[in-house]
Amino acid sequence: MGAPPLIGRRDELAWLEQRLDDSFDGRPQVVLVSGDPGIGKSRLVRELQRIAVGRGAEVCAGRCREQLDLPYLPFVGSLLPRLEQVAGTSPDLRDDARGIGRLLGRDAGDGPAIGPTDGSPEQQQAWLFVAVARLTLRLARERPLVIAVDDLHWADRPSLDLLGHIAIELADHGLRQPTPVLVIATHRPAPDGPVAAELARLRREEICSPLEVGGLSEPEASDLVRKLGLERASRQLVTTVHRATRGNPLFIESVVHRLSRSAGVQEKGGDLVAGTGAPAVPEELGDEISGRVAEVSDPARELLTLASFLGDTVRLPDLAAVTGSGEAELQDLLDEGVGHGVLSWDGPELRFAHPLFSEALHARTDPSRRRRIHLAVADALDVGSAAVEAAGARVLEVAHHLIEAGPLVEPARLLESAREAGERAWDMLAWGEAARYFGAAAGAAEQVGVGDDVLADLHHRAGLAHYRNMDRGPTRHHLERAAECHRTSANPGGLALALADLVRVDITSGSFGIAVDLPPLDDALADLGETDPALVARILAQTAEALWVSGRVGEGAERARRALDLGRTAGDRIACARALVALAMTHWFPLELDEARQRLEEAREIAREEDDPQAEHHYPSSGS
Missing domain, CATH: 3.40.50.300 (P-loop containing nucleotide triphosphate hydrolases)
Structure with missing residues (x-):
């Protein structure tokens, strides 16, 4: 159909x-x-x-x-x-x-x-x-x-x-x-x-x-009313419906649906007219949609509610997995939904006739029942995800439903699922979703009682995802928690990275002359010592930029030179490139433009050779 x-x-x-x-x-x-x-x-x-x-x-x-x-x-x-x-x-x-x-x-x-x-x-x-x-x-x-x-x-x-x-x-x-x-x-x-x-x-x-797109004209509305079954609709009936619905096709369909099932339509002289007992047209379309949903039987409405949690297309195998019923048994209930206009065929696919029907079914479901449905859907999708071609999308979908299920989910299960979904979303560069999944995984990890190193990693990933999604408050929260966990586990490298990212948040969200809290990062660098020269070089370049932004240009230049020397010693050319950019910034402030241009060209050359994409965009060109 x-x-x-x-x-x-x-x-x-x-x-x-x-x-x-x-x-x-x-x-x-x-x-x-x-x-x-x-x-x-x-x-x-x-x-x-x-x-x-x-x-x-x-x-x-x-x-x-x-x-x-x-x-x-x-x-x-x-x-x-x-x-x-x-x-x-x-x-x-x-x-x-x-x-x-x-x-x-x-x-x-x-x-x-x-x-x-x-x-x-x-x-x-x-x-x-x-x-x-x-x-x-x-x-x-x-x-x-x-x-x-x-x-x-x-x-x-x-x-x-x-x-x-x-x-x-x-x-x-x-x-x-x-x-x-x-x-x-x-x-x-x-x-x-x-x-x-x-x-x-x-x-x-x-x-x-x-x-x-506006409403249908009255002649167009007349055609629709007749197509919907009121073939002998009078001009009076069409005008009444058109004025009440302002030509909105879905509203016309809903009103005709109710009129045809009530005593509100009478026959006069062979035509159908709107009688005095015609049902009143609701003020909001949502009320009419909710009324249509209420007309189906309880078993059909239960099935349609489950379907609304699964997606736009009605997937019979997934519904069967969620309900534990046979597909033939469910088909009869879906046919009832089609008969009431809640579902419709779009080529070979069965869909909700309009997203508003899915919205109405969600609105009718109380929060505790929503959580139970989300858990049932997650269970069904989790079992079948391995056989699905787009299994990656199912990983995200399962995690979404587990998060929505709230306290009904075992924390250990949520930790595993949300962490995997966070990794997938991160690889897809979907930062808002990655932040959500890693944040949920971190919350579950707190309940499970995992080691501080695992908890720190989850909070750090959540913080970076929020940062890349330009959400400063949650970024600071998760990075600060990551730093706390690294302190507890005595991990100086992880602590230095978390603190360096906190400094970066302050730099990018502030303006020139802002105060940047560097002493905790300096202490972490001191604890690192010479155990990881490349890491120290990169963090020194970050602190050089922070000092420049806070107006301490001379100190920033000194840090940048140290970072450059250490990067060269460690053989870390990317650290050298970042140190050169920081050094160029310190030359730029006193208008030492030739020196700044030279440092930028050196940084861009290194980045090109290392196939670092920051070469073309993150590092300004010498002519900028």
């Missing part, structure tokens, strides 16, 4: 087809479709996808979810696996294929490192995103490509970053040669936070076009 026919939207669809034509002609397009919940954004975009497929395009579509914040979620089931296939067609693209595997959360294996390993997180992410863009353009050489992202207002930060990078690369590539790619995303009006910032950035691109 396919999706129901599209009602109305002739003008909007014609406009979208023009954007599709432009992309087919080699002019890349980015389209942002906005509108209220239930207004028909997703249905309109699915119709465009159907047209694109009919014209020979390849479509990679995905959706973001409110209740499942997993990195690259709208891309892991469509675009990224397809790009991995493209990369597998040529030995020259082997590194790109492994990079895509990294974004999919798979283990890197025992092969060589993928991309830069000693650069900033931003540079590692840029390398992987360049691989995605390169493969996307290669895929588009075979035939036109449509990339669709639904419900962008719920996107995780890594997905936003990747979408933005693809759009910018398409714009740049389109200036040089034909680029038959259309990116289309739907979102609700006035999103906030990172989504709002990314949308504003996308709109500044010349290839970006917005489309605001």
